Amino acid sequence: MTSIVQFDDPTDAPATDDQARLDRIREALGEAGYTVDGVEALLGADAAAALHRDLLVPAIFVLERDADKNPPLAALIRLFLLAEPVPFAELPAADELLAARILTDPAADGTVTPRFDIRPYAVASGDDTVDLFVASDLGGLQVPADQPLRRDHVVGIGPATTNLAQLTPRQPVSAALDLGVGMGVQTMHLLQHAERVVATDISERAIEFAHFNLLLNAPALGLDPANLAARVSLRTGDLLEPVTGEEFDLVVTNPPFVITPRREGEDASEQYTYRDGGRPGDRLVEDLIRGLGAHLTRGGIAVMLGNWEVHEDDENWHSRLETWPGEEADLWVIEREHAEPIEYADMWLKDAAENRELDSWREQFTRYLADFESRSVESIGMGMLLLHRPETPGVEPVRRFETLPHQLEQPLGERIRVTFDADDWLRERSDDDLADETLVVAGDVTEERWTLPGNPDPSAILLRQGGGFRRTFPESTELASFVSVCDGELTARQILVAIAALLEVDEDALLASVLADARTLVSLGFLRPAWM
Incomplete structure (x- = not known):
């Protein structure tokens, strides 16, 4: 008989009614080495990276050879990351996973398949990383080939x-x-x-998944499972x-x-x-x-x-x-x-x-x-x-x-x-204010000049960011001259007055033109105030 799946049913999600059970699941996954680093250690960097691109065969190939190096971890990878049937008896915390509605009932041959996905994840916490486990619905590669994803996926x-x-x-x-x-x-x-x-x-069902994941990872997240609302408010x-x-x-x-x-x-x-x-x-x-x-x-x-x-x-x-x-x-x-x-x-x-x-x-x-x-x-x-x-x-x-x-x-x-x-910062400063600031070139910025053969002058001058958004900004000769002197010693006004005299151009016009570009360069991170 085909079961009827109710749309957006929060009870059709991993169970959150027993915190002790969730604690046992978390501990078993950790003891098996089911972490981002643990999976990579068993599969190797290339096969682990391929999994992130939904390429399963490299991981299957490695496990056929190396599963005996860590059988509990191999079973978890096969179950959740490769969506293969796994013998119930080989699975860490099998009884708890079944009680939490994460596994199907064992088949006649003793194997189980996942109802939901659980995979390792790591988040930065200061200078360290925190290992977590994240449950969700099965993805496109895990559901039967003749079925689209469920609407409340x-x-x-x-x-x-x-x-x-x-x-x-x-x-x-x-x-x-x-x-x-x-x-x-x-x-x-x-x-x-x-x-x-x-x-x-x-989605009430999504809220229940989030609830499950917060409780499952409560110690790593600094949460009190008995008082989740002290730090997190889940709302539909x-x-x-x-x-x-x-x-x-x-x-x-x-x-x-x-x-x-x-x-x-x-x-x-x-x-x-x-x-x-x-x-x-x-x-x-x-x-x-x-x-x-x-x-x-x-x-x-x-x-x-x-x-x-x-x-x-x-x-x-x-x-x-x-x-x-x-x-x-x-x-x-x-x-x-x-x-x-x-x-x-x-x-x-x-x-x-x-x-x-x-x-x-x-x-x-x-x-x-x-x-x-x-x-x-x-x-x-x-x-x-x-x-x-x-x-x-x-x-x-x-x-x-x-x-x-x-x-x-x-x-x-x-x-x-x-x-x-x-x-x-820029909104608080007029052009006159900006002219009296000392500016420096950001550490990742380089200049690129294009010159046609036989031409002494560049046909294009470009500022490039080596990091961040990696933008390119076209420069005029005047702007390039200005940026080249922005080392935090002279104010923008002092630099531009000197350039105007050198090029024999109108000082006020040069100030207005270059300061407009300087404003943009500060906002985009090519230049910054020297004192910052």
Whole structure:
């Protein structure tokens, strides 16, 4: 008989009713060496890295040869990371895992398979790392080949998870918000530097996964399982509704931003809750950009991943985004890539394994294309959306839009915080004030000059960042001369007065031109005040 799965049923998640059982599971996983380092030690660096790219064969090959080096760890890897049946008797904490609803009942041959995924994870805590275990639903490679993912799928650790964690500033804060907590990894990171975390999700089932993971890892996270609410508040609700009237020093969110065609009369059970927010087009991202600023404290930062539409009559890829935020917040958007409607539809249909059933795949593909055509969508932008509430009320908000498709340095959280700090610093200074500052070139910045053969003068002069966002900034001869002397000894005014005399150009015009570029170079981290 086929069992009926109730949509978004919090009881269809790992059980949290027995803390002693969770403690035994955690201890057994640790004793088996089921950690990030332990898995790599058994499989080798190459096979372990391949697993992160969903390539299973290298790990299978190694275990066929080396499983006897650590049989309990090999059994856990086969069960959770390779989704293979494993003899119940060979599995550490097998009885506890079964009682916690993580395993299927043993089959006739004595083997079990996982109902959910548990995998090792590590987060930074000061100069050390903390080993954790993270439960989620089985991923696309773990579910039967003829089945798409369930609609209330609670997604596991993936590239978006790690990307968001790398983007998040990690200075100590009083209150943080994890909007769209899912299985809870961002909250685990936040607990390393936030006194209190509010974690929300529209899915009750996702909240229960997060609850399980927090209790499972309570000692490593500094939590009292009997008083979880002392540091973490788990709340169910849509977007910002659960935190009405509250402000946070830091907000992190990987919301369900995937642009999905709507169907008249649909309900949540027809949507993939981990990626589909149930709004037309990019309305969900727009709603968050419009609303998040009011939930930030002075100096607060929101870090968000998202997608947005570019319409055929738009002036540029960010002209619609410019109209979304209120005057209370800065908005900085970094487009990492973009996709045409056909590419986008194909990508997300494959993400949920909907392409496994041909007829429904064709129907869904057609709906995607018709939906994009109805709004004259030319392309879909994908990237990071960062908000900041200025320290000083009533100042002009920053609007910064960049396209950076190249590889960026990770982590970027500190760079993001420093950039917003620079924006606050610059807003407090007129050009006259800036002219009286001493500036220095950041340590990772180099200059590149392009010269045509036989031409004594360069045809292009470029400043390059070796780290962080790895930007390139074109320089004029005057700006290059100015930057080359920024060593913290002379003020900007002293340098520019000397350059104006040397080049025999108008001093005021040179000051105005170069200081405008210097302002940009400070905000982007090429230059910084000497005293910082």
